[in-house]
Amino acid sequence: MYRQGNILYGYFSKPIQDDIHHFTIRELIDDWNREVNFIHNSETTWKYNENLQRHILGFFPSDILIESIGTKEITEYLAYLKREKQFSNNTINKHRTHLLTLFEYATRNDDRYGIVVNPVRKIRPLRHEPYAYKIYSPEEAKLMMRILHRTGKIELEAAVALALYCGCRREEVCGLRWENVNFERKEITITEIRTIAGREVVHHMYTKNNTIRVVGIPDALYDILLEVKEYQEMQRQRYDKAKPYEYVLSEDNGQPWHPSNVTMRWKGFLEHHKLRAIRFHDLRHTNLSLLMTQMSAIDVAKIGGHAKVSTTTNIYGHSFTDTVERGKKVINELL
Structure with a gap:
């Protein structure tokens, strides 16, 4: 016999015997x-x-x-x-x-x-919706960082600065070890992540696109990281820890931050100081959007860790406005 079904949609037509198991x-x-x-x-x-x-x-x-x-x-x-x-x-x-x-x-x-x-x-896929995100203007970003610095929450300041100044993802911030911070060369090497899978924290020795990238440390971030390093050394002595803290984002007892803590502490800071709310990940978008006004998409893709340049242009294409105008001006002047 044949299984009974809606012939209009024709999703099966194979003869099946009654004693065969029917799967749910x-x-x-x-x-x-x-x-x-x-x-x-x-x-x-x-x-x-x-x-x-x-x-x-x-x-x-x-x-x-x-x-x-x-x-x-x-x-x-x-x-x-x-x-x-x-x-x-x-x-x-x-x-x-x-x-x-x-x-x-x-x-x-x-x-x-x-x-x-x-x-x-x-069933055809629905029309793709352009990715919606919010970014800070340079003035907003500077004001936010000044307020955050005054709170004395140095490790939250480091987390925010890594996203804003270096375009790091949350999982990259949580996975950054001190061994990958080169103060002499003023560079950080992003090689691994700590993220959430379901209700568990998972650690991967690779990044989102399986790439290792090096990002420069701006002067403001350099000072913040030094301050975090000094603070953690004080806490290590206080808790009588034999080894230095491993992660840039560490609790006072030396354990790495839970990724959700980054989001919660960032949200709490914005609400307390009545600053315009954007997601923590939007700090990365702010960084890459600002870079797109001064750098090529290829270079921004490398800094942001995008596997394809098209990803950069699709997300941050709006930032090309000034570049297009400058390009037109150059051609007009030269030709």
């Missing part, structure tokens, strides 16, 4: 996690995939059979994310891509699952 969406997800996700993806990636799966299983009953999920049902799920969860188009497209991956796995193993056509393929 939860079983498909468990199989894919065990055979693909946990083997081929980094811990950060498979934790992110698990987050997508929680939403999927929160919408579809966990015991629903995969042959009962067609294009119509998946379209309803994506509409639910937009309507009820108010997710952006870009986030909804990630859910679509994950469902596409799950059902692609099922079709490649059609002898096991009985699915021969991927129902997600008929």
Whole structure:
């Protein structure tokens, strides 16, 4: 006999015997996690995939059979994310891509699952929404740093300065060790990250794009880092620690900062001093946006650790306005 289904969407057509096991969406997800996700993806990636799966299983009953999920049902799920969860188009497209991956796995193993056509393929991705972020003007950034310095919160000042002056990501700030700070050459080498995967802190000996990059230390940051180093040495003696603190961002007992603490302390500082709220990551955007007004996209991509120059131009293309005008002026004068 044939499984019964919606012929309009045609997501299966293979003859199946009654004694064959019918798989649920939860079983498909468990199989894919065990055979693909946990083997081929980094811990950060498979934790992110698990987050997508929680939403999927929160919408579809966990015991629903995969042959009962067609294009119509998946379209309803994506509409639910937009309507009820108010997710952006870009986030909804990630859910679509994950469902596409799950059902692609099922079709490649059609002898096991009985699915021969991927129902997600008929659903077009939503229109990409330009990435929205806020940045500080140079005047705002200078005022914010003056206020932060007066608070005496030296390690928060270091975290903010690393993002604002060097364009470091939060996970790079949390993973920066003193051994990678060269005071003599005034350079920091970014080689590793400490980030959050699910509810756990994970440490990777590589950066987001598997690159090692060297960033110069501006004078203001140099002074801050020296002050942090001196403060930590005082705390080391106070807590009778045998070894110097390992991380630039360390608690008084020598343990590295939890990545969430960076975000919470930054947010608390802005709220307390009634400064315009931007995300901690937007300090990196401020840095790279300012660099784009004076440097080439290729150089900014290297400093920012972007694998592709197109990433830099797509995100910070608005910063080209002055560059375009200067280029036009040069050509007019020379030709």
